[in-house]
Amino acid sequence: MSxxxxxxxxxxxxxxxxxxxxxxxYLDSANSSQKPxxxxxxxxxxxxxxxxxxxRSAYQLAAHATxxxxxxxxxxxxxxxxRTPAEVIFTKNATESLNLxxxxxxxxxxxxxxxxxxxxxEHHANIVPWQMLAAEKGFTIRWVPLTNDGLxxxxxxxxxxxxxxxxxxxxxxxxLGTINPTKELVAAAHRHGAIAIVDGCxxxxxxxTDVQDLDADFLAFSSHKMVGPTGIGMLWGREELLESMxxxxxxxxxIADVKLDGFTCAELPAKFEAGTQPIVxxxxxxxxxxxxxxxxxxxxxxxxxxxxxxxxxxxxxRFGDDIVIHGSRNVEVRGATISFAxxxxxxxxxxxxxxxxxxxxxxxxxxxxxxxxxxxxxxxxRASFYLYNTTGEVDALCDAxxxxxxxxxx
Amino acid sequence: xxxxxDLYREIILDHYKSPRNRGSLEPPAVRAEGHNPLCGDxxxxxxxxxxxxxxxxxxxxxxxxxxxxxASMMSAAVKGKPIADVxxxxxxxxxxxxxxxxxxxxDTSAPLGDLExxxxxxxFPVRIKCAVLSWNTLAEALDIASN
Numbered sequence: 001m002s003x004x005x006x007x008x009x010x011x012x013x014x015x016x017x018x019x020x021x022x023x024x025x026y027l028d029s030a031n032s033s034q035k036p037x038x039x040x041x042x043x044x045x046x047x048x049x050x051x052x053x054x055x056r057s058a059y060q061l062a063a064h065a066t067x068x069x070x071x072x073x074x075x076x077x078x079x080x081x082x083r084t085p086a087e088v089i090f091t092k093n094a095t096e097s098l099n100l101x102x103x104x105x106x107x108x109x110x111x112x113x114x115x116x117x118x119x120x121x122e123h124h125a126n127i128v129p130w131q132m133l134a135a136e137k138g139f140t141i142r143w144v145p146l147t148n149d150g151l152x153x154x155x156x157x158x159x160x161x162x163x164x165x166x167x168x169x170x171x172x173x174x175x176l177g178t179i180n181p182t183k184e185l186v187a188a189a190h191r192h193g194a195i196a197i198v199d200g201c202x203x204x205x206x207x208x209t210d211v212q213d214l215d216a217d218f219l220a221f222s223s224h225k226m227v228g229p230t231g232i233g234m235l236w237g238r239e240e241l242l243e244s245m246x247x248x249x250x251x252x253x254x255i256a257d258v259k260l261d262g263f264t265c266a267e268l269p270a271k272f273e274a275g276t277q278p279i280v281x282x283x284x285x286x287x288x289x290x291x292x293x294x295x296x297x298x299x300x301x302x303x304x305x306x307x308x309x310x311x312x313x314x315x316x317x318r319f320g321d322d323i324v325i326h327g328s329r330n331v332e333v334r335g336a337t338i339s340f341a342x343x344x345x346x347x348x349x350x351x352x353x354x355x356x357x358x359x360x361x362x363x364x365x366x367x368x369x370x371x372x373x374x375x376x377x378x379x380x381x382r383a384s385f386y387l388y389n390t391t392g393e394v395d396a397l398c399d400a401x402x403x404x405x406x407x408x409x410x
Numbered sequence: 411x412x413x414x415x416d417l418y419r420e421i422i423l424d425h426y427k428s429p430r431n432r433g434s435l436e437p438p439a440v441r442a443e444g445h446n447p448l449c450g451d452x453x454x455x456x457x458x459x460x461x462x463x464x465x466x467x468x469x470x471x472x473x474x475x476x477x478x479x480x481a482s483m484m485s486a487a488v489k490g491k492p493i494a495d496v497x498x499x500x501x502x503x504x505x506x507x508x509x510x511x512x513x514x515x516x517d518t519s520a521p522l523g524d525l526e527x528x529x530x531x532x533x534f535p536v537r538i539k540c541a542v543l544s545w546n547t548l549a550e551a552l553d554i555a556s557n
Contacts, residue, residue, distance in 0.1 A: 346473065346474040346475060347449070347450070347474075348449045348450075348451070348473075348474035348476075348537075348540065349474050349475050349476075352414070352417065352534070352537070353414060356413070356414055363449055364448055364449045364450055365447075365450050372450070377450075378450035378451075378452060378472060378473070379449055379450030407414060407418070408423070408475070
């Protein structure tokens with residue numbers, strides 16, 4: 001099946017929007033992705049014709065809504081090859097998923113003298129919750145450093161993991177685009193008796209994911225980065241691990257029984273889903289999973305490899321020493337997320353000129369301030385590509401950068 | 411849609427290329443810092459206050475052209491001025507940036523000089539925070555100096 005980007009773009013109504021007559025060049029999918037018609041209409045159809053609460057009521061409307069909600073869970077479970085849907089917990093977003101791991105697994109298992117290993121390329125969501133817990137519990141955080149190419153420096157990985165209880169790392173960097181050797185990292189963690197927590201926010205939307213093959217213990221990812229709606233995130237966890245953990249949020253739905261003097265928990269997955277869940281969003285997410293599955297994750301990955309290669313080549317060709325592209329040039333180990341410095345124009349000013357041309361990039365620290373400091377920058381500009389982007393849009397980015405250079409003759 | 415020339419007037423780019431009053435001051439000079447977490451702008455304002463007058467001011471930090479040029483223009487505008495005048499200028503600048511604070515309408519009779527060039531920033535709401543960063547930091551420095 002050939003990957004027809006022109007046809008795919010027709011599925012995304014936003015891409016037809018123009019601002020001041022100029023087409024939208026959306027290069028910020030690493031931040032959040034656009035939504036296809038099928039996701040939008042799944043949600044509005046549900047609200048228009050079939051909305052009902054889940055798991056609480058005894059009438060057909062509610063039963064049907066429950067089927068759709070649990071159906072979404074089963075779809076996500078299949079998408080990542082989980083053993084059972086009970087291992088898929090719905091949260092508000094991936095940040096909440098990571099906080100759940102830290103607050104529930106972490107608080108019950110970590111104390112003074114324990115070690116958690118993170119990496120220098122982590123997003124704040126996989127740093128701050130650990131720091132918050134470490135301040136309470138007194139465990140140590142160690143850091144896997146980076147090479148000059150923006151890959152993980154695994155020279156001393158065994159020393160770092162010695163005595164560690166958890167190794168929490170990103171499968172793909174949202175700044176450098178680096179695709180980490182997740183399977184090997186999980187194996188390294190297990191060799192040292194540590195659990196492996198994978199931040200899959202940037203990887204799950206862009207390449208095939210198989211949690212059984214990876215042998216991971218936890219995987220956090222989010223809907224809005226994979227053409228689904230905002231407001232729903234996912235946590236996959238090994239069943240035995242989730243069973244052993246205390247609940248995260250308390251309230252309705254996650255209980256079996258509540259007496260005046262205490263409560264008992266519900267079974268998985270409900271144990272970790274307190275209160276009314278994002279039902280409408282789950283319906284949208286199910287449609288998103290269908291959309292991606294129909295396209296084929298390997299096809300999406302190949303499309304991004306082609307665009308990344310084109311982008312790296314074209315940016316280098318047109319701008320030479322005027323552009324510094326962070327991270328590796330090897331498209332086998334780097335995804336379609338490209339952070340760069342352009343001459344000495346501040347990223348905020350770069351994004352301003354790009355915005356005049358409707359080219360949308362992110363400028364800032366990308367929620368990775370420790371990484372920014374290592375790169376020697378307060379901020380970078382970042383262009384990120386997804387299944388609906390074209391090589392023509394790479395050219396538009398380059399044209400806008402040329403204009404930026406002309407404007408800021410510093 | 412407003413054009414780039416509305417935002418990046420010549421004077422702004424001049425102040426960005428050649429920022430005035432860069433550096434630091436030793437204690438007893440006051441130091442305040444501010445930053446824009448969203449885009450990575452950082453500002454340090456050093457103030458020497460003598461007999462109720464800003465006798466010296468230095469600017470440190472790094473950031474986008476709007477934040478840095480605003481800081482530079484600000485330093486030139488307030489150096490040598492009495493504190494009351496500086497506070498009035500802060501209020502007037504923020505009013506120009508459409509950050510209407512509670513209180514009476516600021517006196518707009520005196521010319522703003524180079525600062526006029528920043529008027530275009532209001533057409534780009536995302537950049538207002540950049541322009542105002544140094545002014546908020548200056549206000550904080552004045553608060554520290556008066557304690």
